[in-house]
Amino acid sequence: DAKTTQPNSMESNEEEPVHLPCNHSTISGTDYIHWYRQLPSQGPEYVIHGLTSNVNNRMASLAIAEDRKSSTLILHRATLRDAAVYYCILSLFGNEKLTFGTGTRLTIIP
């Protein structure tokens, strides 16, 4: 499985945008980029996914570099509820298996 690299932790002020980076230099052409987050004492929650183009949904935006070797999850206006561990995951095409790394622990400062 292609590997992702994320910072261990990040902090952000409430109501400000947050940019969570992910490096995946060995990504293959058919790997999808997924982001999940895990709030305290809960199972992981799907955030967003993309292949080549930038993506937006109600939760976040995903910016994918042109060479696909990195991506950034953007939370436009962080709230306290966004405090969680964020995982950047690559999935093999047609494969349900998700290989979680250590993720980024995001702390929101009130």
Next chain:
Amino acid sequence: KAGVTQTPRYLIKTRGQQVTLSCSPISGHRSVSWYQQTPGQGLQFLFEYFSETQRNKGNFPGRFSGRQFSNSRSEMNVSTLELGDSALYLCASSPLKTPSYEQYFGPGTRLTVT
């Protein structure tokens, strides 16, 4: 729509015993995956079932097994429990056959082996 449900939520077992955990996917979802989460190893994929067939398997010993029923409900079984099997076991379901777009996770079963 009801989410993924897992039973029981908490379980305490003794080393050497076996345990069965249950997962009910979201209605209409046909793929069910199982993950183990520990502080040391993080989230690790156990196996995935689709239409009662195991499609993917992670790197776990044969003591870990699972099955899926015709209604998509799934069970996983761990035999001859070891202390290291203490973990949060998470089940996830997804609606699509391929590829993996969104998986919906349940709250997990917290297993403690003493």
